[in-house]
Amino acid sequence: MKKFLVILLTVALLAGTLTACGKKEETKTEGSDSKVTTTVENKGDNKTEDNSGDSEETVDEIYFLNFKPEIAEVYDKIAADYEAETGIKVKVYTAASGTYEQTLKSEIAKSDPPTIFQINGPVGYESWKDYCLDLKDTKLYSYLSDKSLAITAGDEVYGIPYVVEGYGIIYNNAIMEKYFALPNRATQVSSMDEVNNFETLKAVVEDMTAHKEELGIEGVFASTSLGAGEQWRWQTHLANIPFYYEFKENTAYDNTILAGLAANEVEFKYAQNFRNIFDLYIENSCTPKGLLGSKSVNDSMAEFALGKCAMVQNGNWAWAQIKGVEGNVVKEEDIRVLPIYTGMAGEEKQGLCIGTENYFAINSKISKAKQEASIAFLEWLFSSEKGKSYVKNELGFIAPFNTFEEAEKPTDPLAKEVLAWMEKDGVTSVAWTFAAFPSEDFKNYFGDALLEYVQGSMTWDDVVSVVKDTWKSQRAK
Amino acid sequence: MNKYKKRYFPIFVLPTLTAFLIAFLIPFIMGIILSFTKFTTVLDAKWVGFQNYIDAFSNKEFLNALWFTVKFTVVSVITINFLAFLLALLLTRNIKGKNLFRTVFFMPNLIGGIVLGYIWQVIINGVLFKYGVSMTFKPEYGFWGLIILMNWQMIGYMMVIYIAGIQNVPRDLVEAARIDGASSFKILTKITIPMVRPAITICLFLTMSNSFRLFDQNLALTAGAPSRKTAMLALDIYNTFYGSVGSEGIGQAKAVAFFLIVGLVAVLQLKLTRKKEIENYGI
Numbered sequence: 001m002k003k004f005l006v007i008l009l010t011v012a013l014l015a016g017t018l019t020a021c022g023k024k025e026e027t028k029t030e031g032s033d034s035k036v037t038t039t040v041e042n043k044g045d046n047k048t049e050d051n052s053g054d055s056e057e058t059v060d061e062i063y064f065l066n067f068k069p070e071i072a073e074v075y076d077k078i079a080a081d082y083e084a085e086t087g088i089k090v091k092v093y094t095a096a097s098g099t100y101e102q103t104l105k106s107e108i109a110k111s112d113p114p115t116i117f118q119i120n121g122p123v124g125y126e127s128w129k130d131y132c133l134d135l136k137d138t139k140l141y142s143y144l145s146d147k148s149l150a151i152t153a154g155d156e157v158y159g160i161p162y163v164v165e166g167y168g169i170i171y172n173n174a175i176m177e178k179y180f181a182l183p184n185r186a187t188q189v190s191s192m193d194e195v196n197n198f199e200t201l202k203a204v205v206e207d208m209t210a211h212k213e214e215l216g217i218e219g220v221f222a223s224t225s226l227g228a229g230e231q232w233r234w235q236t237h238l239a240n241i242p243f244y245y246e247f248k249e250n251t252a253y254d255n256t257i258l259a260g261l262a263a264n265e266v267e268f269k270y271a272q273n274f275r276n277i278f279d280l281y282i283e284n285s286c287t288p289k290g291l292l293g294s295k296s297v298n299d300s301m302a303e304f305a306l307g308k309c310a311m312v313q314n315g316n317w318a319w320a321q322i323k324g325v326e327g328n329v330v331k332e333e334d335i336r337v338l339p340i341y342t343g344m345a346g347e348e349k350q351g352l353c354i355g356t357e358n359y360f361a362i363n364s365k366i367s368k369a370k371q372e373a374s375i376a377f378l379e380w381l382f383s384s385e386k387g388k389s390y391v392k393n394e395l396g397f398i399a400p401f402n403t404f405e406e407a408e409k410p411t412d413p414l415a416k417e418v419l420a421w422m423e424k425d426g427v428t429s430v431a432w433t434f435a436a437f438p439s440e441d442f443k444n445y446f447g448d449a450l451l452e453y454v455q456g457s458m459t460w461d462d463v464v465s466v467v468k469d470t471w472k473s474q475r476a477k
Numbered sequence: 478m479n480k481y482k483k484r485y486f487p488i489f490v491l492p493t494l495t496a497f498l499i500a501f502l503i504p505f506i507m508g509i510i511l512s513f514t515k516f517t518t519v520l521d522a523k524w525v526g527f528q529n530y531i532d533a534f535s536n537k538e539f540l541n542a543l544w545f546t547v548k549f550t551v552v553s554v555i556t557i558n559f560l561a562f563l564l565a566l567l568l569t570r571n572i573k574g575k576n577l578f579r580t581v582f583f584m585p586n587l588i589g590g591i592v593l594g595y596i597w598q599v600i601i602n603g604v605l606f607k608y609g610v611s612m613t614f615k616p617e618y619g620f621w622g623l624i625i626l627m628n629w630q631m632i633g634y635m636m637v638i639y640i641a642g643i644q645n646v647p648r649d650l651v652e653a654a655r656i657d658g659a660s661s662f663k664i665l666t667k668i669t670i671p672m673v674r675p676a677i678t679i680c681l682f683l684t685m686s687n688s689f690r691l692f693d694q695n696l697a698l699t700a701g702a703p704s705r706k707t708a709m710l711a712l713d714i715y716n717t718f719y720g721s722v723g724s725e726g727i728g729q730a731k732a733v734a735f736f737l738i739v740g741l742v743a744v745l746q747l748k749l750t751r752k753k754e755i756e757n758y759g760i
Contacts, residue, residue, distance in 0.1 A: 101719065293612070477723045
């Protein structure tokens with residue numbers, strides 16, 4: 001009896017410590033089984049045999065690793081609706097701002113990896129190509145209105161863009177009108193239409209700073225957020241402009257991304273232009289320079305929404321953030337967007353920066369049934385009535401799919417401005433060239449250097465050296 | 478009894494041993510092997526020998542993190558132990574509410590690292606707001622912020638250990654010394670501290686290894702800002718591993734080097750303090 005008790009106790013202890021491990025091992029074997037079936041499929045033969053085998057597997061969950069924290073809550077609602085309609089659970093996990101690559105790296109190595117994830121362009125594809133499924137035969141790809149936007153390698157399609165976005169300087173027209181009505185202003189500008197180059201913008205902004213009490217603002221620009229993970233507006237978006245112009249001069253390629261990808265070194269020729277607008281942001285801000293290292297993008301959007309400042313650099317995805325601030329005083333009809341002027345010759349014809357860095361990719365290492373379920377979810381989101389209404393009204397995406405009619409484009413003020421600038425006569429949009437930046441680390445080092453410059457511990461020349469050296473070393477990897 | 482022990486010992490040890498093997502030993506050995514390879518996932522490793530170690534030690538950020546961590550450990554070990562011992566002395570006298578004080582001083586230890594880091598970031602930035610700067614202004618601010626945080630968290634824990642040590646000092650020794658006319662200071666240095674040596678060993682070991690391996694609080698408080706200058710060793714390894722594709726092997730090499738450094742320092746420290754302990758028991 002005693003012996004029996006002893007053995008029973010030991011087995012119980014053992015089972016107790018190993019239950020968690022046990023579950024993992026089960027799913028691991030499941031995973032490796034599906035890996036086997038996928039490789040067989042990829043070899044191309046006996047498709048019908050594999051299909052019949054896999055259709056017996058019931059998929060009840062797909063996993064989407066979301067990149068955009070601004071609309072994370074909307075996905076919860078979408079998932080609930082989709083589950084009600086089809087019974088398939090959509091697990092949506094959102095990576096915190098600036099942490100997508102790390103989160104993807106650790107999640108994709110698990111036994112329950114993301115089935116839908118994002119890549120940011122050709123450089124992101126290079127890192128993740130072993131995990132991207134070929135999507136050229138899917139309906140989703142056929143929905144793309146401009147097939148050249150997709151990420152391809154040879155004939156295969158690996159990344160499908162799901163949103164066209166634009167960014168520039170968002171401004172509150174009510175405050176601008178107040179300025180133009182000031183009797184003692186120093187500039188002769190009387191409407192935003194006249195602000196079409198850097199010199200005019202600088203004159204207006206600096207005069208507004210001089211009159212900030214009368215205008216009722218704490219500064220012209222919102223905080224230049226330089227907290228950890230919050231620097232992307234400068235090291236990616238703002239940096240886009242000087243590099244766009246630099247790569248445009250390489251006439252061997254007909255788009256700036258290809259020219260950028262071929263560049264193993266950069267001159268950072270238009271560094272002074274970057275500096276022009278960056279200095280304007282930090283010298284006319286509603287936050288003193290020393291505090292910018294603790295500010296986040298949310299802080300900046302809140303400052304704009306609460307009327308503490310007149311301008312903030314951001315894109316049409318930020319509408320959800322402005323609308324959601326408690327105590328928002330900015331009216332929809334007052335929200336406009338201005339191109340980011342840096343002092344380049346001919347910038348009167350420059351428009352907003354338009355493009356995408358959000359491409360859906362489907363995990364190639366999961367079971368076929370899960371892949372099909374994931375693709376079906378995306379197709380539902382972008383072609384069904386309910387899905388499209390979410391995209392238009394709550395996600396606010398300008399989706400590049402032919403399933404959307406004119407009336408189904410988003411109507412929030414920022415999206416309308418982006419679309420207006422895209423279609424304006426005589427104005428060329430600046431293409432998103434930062435897809436050609438060598439790596440996330442490059443952008444992070446650039447951002448760190450900017451923070452030190454703002455805090456006064458680095459000179460601008462040092463920042464330029466950091467940019468040039470990091471580009472070279474990161475490209476060499 | 479011994480017969481039972483001999484027969485059933487392997488069965489009872491088995492669960493813990495299995496867990497130890499799976500969760501610690503196997504990944505540890507894999508890690509050491511992988512540190513000699515270039516890899517992106519565990520399955521596609523290419524052997525490169527010592528190249529990873531050379532890259533790691535010639536990496537400016539690793540050396541900066543190493544130096545920063547050493548400085549931090551030295552300062553925090555001294556301050557934490559000094560203050561904890563002082564508090565322990567105070568709270569082993571007969572003052573009212575001493576139990577309440579002991580509990581209150583211990584509580585900071587119960588708060589998790591990440592939460593603590595964020596709270597202190599808000600507090601310190603709030604104080605620095607008056608001077609128009611934030612903690613990212615200079616690496617020194619981040620350093621002292623970390624020291625303050627570490628002290629706040631660890632003093633209570635070390636204090637409890639010291640209290641236990643002080644309470645174990647035999648009463649008759651102290652009384653005998655008092656009869657012989659020894660001053661309080663003499664009693665402290667010649668009797669209390671030598672008798673508390675085992676507690677000192679433990680506290681020094683705990684503070685040293687905690688400070689060296691600090692990660693959560695570092696990530697939450699400064700995340701290495703500005704420009705990774707306040708990144709300690711663990712955060713640097715994390716950045717190397719996740720920062721860009723292609724440096725996972727170097728990150729692994731840094732991790733193995735980290736283990737060796739911490740292990741070496743810990744063993745040395747234990748040996749030194751243990752020796753002193755034994756000497757004193759010979760009174």
